[in-house]
Amino acid sequence: MIKQDRSTSEVDFRTPPDLFEALNEEFGTFTLDVAASDENHLAPAYFTVEQNALEKVWVGKAWCNPPYNKIMPWIKK
Numbered sequence: 001m002i003k004q005d006r007s008t009s010e011v012d013f014r015t016p017p018d019l020f021e022a023l024n025e026e027f028g029t030f031t032l033d034v035a036a037s038d039e040n041h042l043a044p045a046y047f048t049v050e051q052n053a054l055e056k057v058w059v060g061k062a063w064c065n066p067p068y069n070k071i072m073p074w075i076k077k
Helices: 017-027 072-076
Strands: none
């Protein structure tokens, strides 16, 4: 079982690094983390909640682990 980092909130979980690395290997390197923070980003470029990735253009290979309490806008994007 994967343990979640619950340090920020009940809906803001960091993707486990081992899972992220496996997906990087399978799909190629992710260059943008669109639902991140300064503390938990997994790609070199990232958007924080204050930057509102839903209003930004995503360039490169984007990784998204959205807040699941408001997932529909992320699915639509």
